[in-house]
């Protein structure tokens with residue numbers, strides 16, 4: 350048996366975690382607040398749509414996914430006080446007015462024949478933007494100081510990937526004609542343009558800026 | 569998407585036929601009206617009944633469409649109210665959880681319907697369940713849907729679980745047992761939120777409890793559910809207790825259900841006398 354008094358390094362050779370991260374506590378809280386706002390808007394919409402889609406398999410999927418996004422909203426809600434925001438409602442806000450407009454446009458379709466539009470908005474636009482925002486946060490925050498956020502991000506990302514695949518397969522199975530392909534792509538384009546103006550789900554700099562002068566910068 | 573979706577706008581594929589409560593009472597194949605002559609000593613759905621399979625299939629289809637509407641109702645409560653000012657965030661989280669549970673119940677019901685040899689749309693869909701989820705007060709929805717309607721679901725699942733047990737149908741018994749666990753959770757959500765939100769608002773609480781009792785009476789379906797063996801569905805006292813009902817509340821439902829059964833028997837006698 351090894352000598353129990355022998356000094357060991359606090360970080361084992363295989364533990365390459367680093368202390369520096371891109372986000373201050375304040376910036377992390379701002380992003381988490383925006384995540385909560387977006388997840389809340391998403392689960393409310395999914396819940397509302399359940400009664401408006403005639404396809405039984407879609408109806409049930411929306412029910413299951415509604416809960417997952419509510420759970421994400423709950424995780425972010427609970428993380429906010431740990432990031433020094435004792436009034437979580439204060440940061441549960443849209444990052445800018447374009448995101449408010451995006452949610453309005455996303456939730457506009459209601460008629461039973463618009464299932465393709467409903468699903469495209471969620472699974473081809475909103476969820477891919479969640480995946481990129483969460484991945485950016487996960488890859489740029491401090492491995493050590495922000496570990497609790499990272500743990501939630503990993504759980505949430507697993508859900509997002511699974512839900513994205515579910516939704517994409519539903520869309521592919523619903524699209525049967527070239528004009529339905531057009532419907533899907535047109536709707537996707539119109540929503541993407543609003544998100545472009547928003548700068549992503551946490552606003553400008555959601556996934557950073559890939560230019561040499563901006564390297565590592567958030568704004 | 570609008571807030572508050574009218575019941576007529578529930579989206580369904582072409583297999584579904586939606587009817588009103590009156591239409592349903594007139595459908596001779598449903599468990600509710602099947603051979604409910606007053607001369608019959610026991611009407612409870614048990615395997616020894618000659619029409620047991622038909623009655624159980626009809627009841628299963630009723631559960632299936634009820635699960636769809638419960639899913640839709642919980643979803644609408646996530647959407648119809650503004651978070652914070654009209655419905656607490658945590659209440660919406662519970663409703664979202666209920667959506668997932670009800671979605672699984674629809675899946676389970678589809679599997680069970682297959683197992684029992686019936687098809688989607690074989691029986692009509694009574695949309696009165698969703699109507700209870702259309703109130704503009706979330707507390708009334710929780711009283712009408714979670715406490716009254718899902719309280720009935722506890723009774724129905726307990727009866728079906730017992731049916732599976734007696735019939736030696738482990739597939740049915742297994743599924744009903746799991747759904748029963750979820751429904752107890754949903755009824756408890758209703759009981760807890762009703763108490764919490766109306767803690768300092770006795771008027772709102774009274775309004776919610778009155779609404780619950782109207783729905784309870786409506787869902788007593790003319791004596792379909794009571795502690796009498798003349799009712800196809802029993803009253804599951806123990807599981808209702810787990811779900812936050814006190815003894816007095818259960819007694820009230822028991823009395824209400826028996827009165828509804830007596831009313832129905834008198835109406836049937838009257839109808840028979842008119843025919844003779």
Ligand SMILES: [Fe+2]
Nearest residue numbers: 635638670673
């Ligand atoms: Fe259910």
Ligand SMILES: [Fe+2]
Nearest residue numbers: 638718751754
């Ligand atoms: Fe339920």
